[in-house]
Amino acid sequence: MNLLTDGIEMKAVIANNTDKKLVIDNISQNYPVYKIRLDHLYYNDQNDRIATWISQYKFDNKISHLNISDKEDYNATIHKFITDSNPQALKNTQTNINLVGQQETGVILSDGRIIDGNRRFTCLRNIEKETGKTQYFEAVILDHSIENNAKQIKMLELMLQHGVDEKIGYNPIDKLVGVYNDIIETKLLSVEEYAASVNQSPADIKSEIEKAKLLVDFLEFINAPKQFYLARTMNITESLKDLHTMLKRVKNIDKKEDLKNIVFAELLMQPVGDMNRYIRRIGKIVDNNKFFDNFIEEQTAIVEKVCDELEKHTKVTEQEISKIRSNEQIKKDFKHSSEIFFNRVDSDTTRSQPIKQMEKACDSLELIDTNIFKKLSIDQKDDIQEKLDKIEEIIFNMRRELDV
Known part of the structure; x- marks a missing residue:
């Protein structure tokens, strides 16, 4: 069905007598806004915001793509993803819509696929179910298809999704997965095109690509290739950022690879509760030439034990991770080794502090x-x-x- 023809004829689509300005292919243009009955709309399963949820669903159900033929079941599935991804943000949006109505106009394709406004659509679905009253989603209808206009649609989606109102609740892991899928996996967008769409510099996007590759490497290390949802549930975003920063400071390629594997193994085993602070402290060891090599040597021996453990689990899931983490000896080894080097670095820093302060004093006097x-x-x-x-x-x- 084409909503701009069939939908209007069936009165499932009603002109709203307003318009919305969109920039498509660098051309700014006003598009008419319509009210569309909810039962003629469906979610966009290619939305980066729910990328990890989609990956989990595909893995759990052993499928390569979601079946859109049964739109009621399809919508119910993604409705749950949107709700679970950020319940509080959804509640806030729904409360606002209940009070003042839909304020932000969405964007959909002529077949009903929602390009912008998944959360608002979810709220309206909830309201319709709770009140029993027919609800309408206000949106621009683009006479495009996802098959023939994939790049245009993705760039428009990114531009709208990364707008001020949509930054709330955008999970960092989902963003990295989106960067990986759109630039590396499908090569749908270039770095420059992606950067322009999200109003960031190409250098920033290149940095995001490096972090996304670290995410992919981590999942491959733990025998869970492209199971991106695991990274979300393991809450490793900050640790990946810190690792990315550390790796830039290590020039030796072999040491860089060893450090990466050490952090990956530590993140998998989770020897302490606050892993973000723990990994950040490893960064101080990386910066200390006196201890870094010994740290690499000692920790690599423990990483080998982790690899031996992983060989017993050829396909890692959340349940398998729990089993792997039950190896208390490896966790103790990691924690004991790291604490020794943390203390050494802290002591060395304390001893060298007077010299650094004197150097600053000399510099000031010489000026x-x-x-x-x-x-x-x-x-x-x-x-x-x-x-x-x-x-x-x-x-x-x-x-x-x-x-x-």
């Missing part, structure tokens, strides 16, 4: 232009002399402590 002294007043010279006496006193006391 003083002594030629200006002759131009100072007597009071200003007395003030400087007083400060020099204080400095001499401090230096005398320091030398005395060094001689003890």
Whole structure:
């Protein structure tokens, strides 16, 4: 069915006498807004916001794509994804729609696929079910198909999804999965096209690509290739960011790979409760040339034990992760080893702190232009002399402590 012809004829689509400005193919244009009956609409399963939920559903049901032929069942499935992905955001939006109606116009395709407005559509579905009253979704209808206009539609979706109102509740892992799918996996968009769509620089998107690749590498390391939902449930977003930053500071390729595997193994085993802080502390070891090599050597031996454990689980699921984490000895080994190096680095930092402070003091003193002294007043010279006496006193006391 084409909503712009059949839908209008059936009165399932009603002109709203307003319009909305959209930029498609760099052309800004006003498009008419319509009211569309909900039973003629369906969710967009290619929406990046629910990427990890879709991946989990496909894995659990051993399918490569969702069946759209039964739209009622299809909509019910994705309705649950939207609800579970951010219940509080959905509740807030629904409360607002109940009070003042739908304020933000959505965007759909002529066959009813929702490109922008999945959360609002979900709220209206809830309201219709609760009140028994027919609801209408206000949206622009584009006479496009997902098959023939995939790039246009994705760029428009990204532009709208990353707008101010839609930033709420966008899971970072889902965003990384979207970047990976759109730029690496399907090659639908170039870095420049993606950057333009989300109003970020190409450099920022390249950084996101690197993090997305780390996410893919992590899932491959734990024998769960492309099971992106696991990364969401394991809450590893911040740790991946910290690892990405650490890796940029390591120049040796072998050490870089060893560090990556160490962090991956630690994230899998979860030896402590607050893994984000734990991984961040590893960054201090990376920056300490005195201990970094020994840390790599000691932890790599434990990583090998993790790899041996993973060989027993050829296809890892949430249940399998729980089983792997039940190996308390490996967790103790990781924690014990890391704590030793954390303490060494902290002690080394404390001991080197006076030297760094003295270097700063020397730098500050050297910046003083002594030629200006002759131009100072007597009071200003007395003030400087007083400060020099204080400095001499401090230096005398320091030398005395060094001689003890």
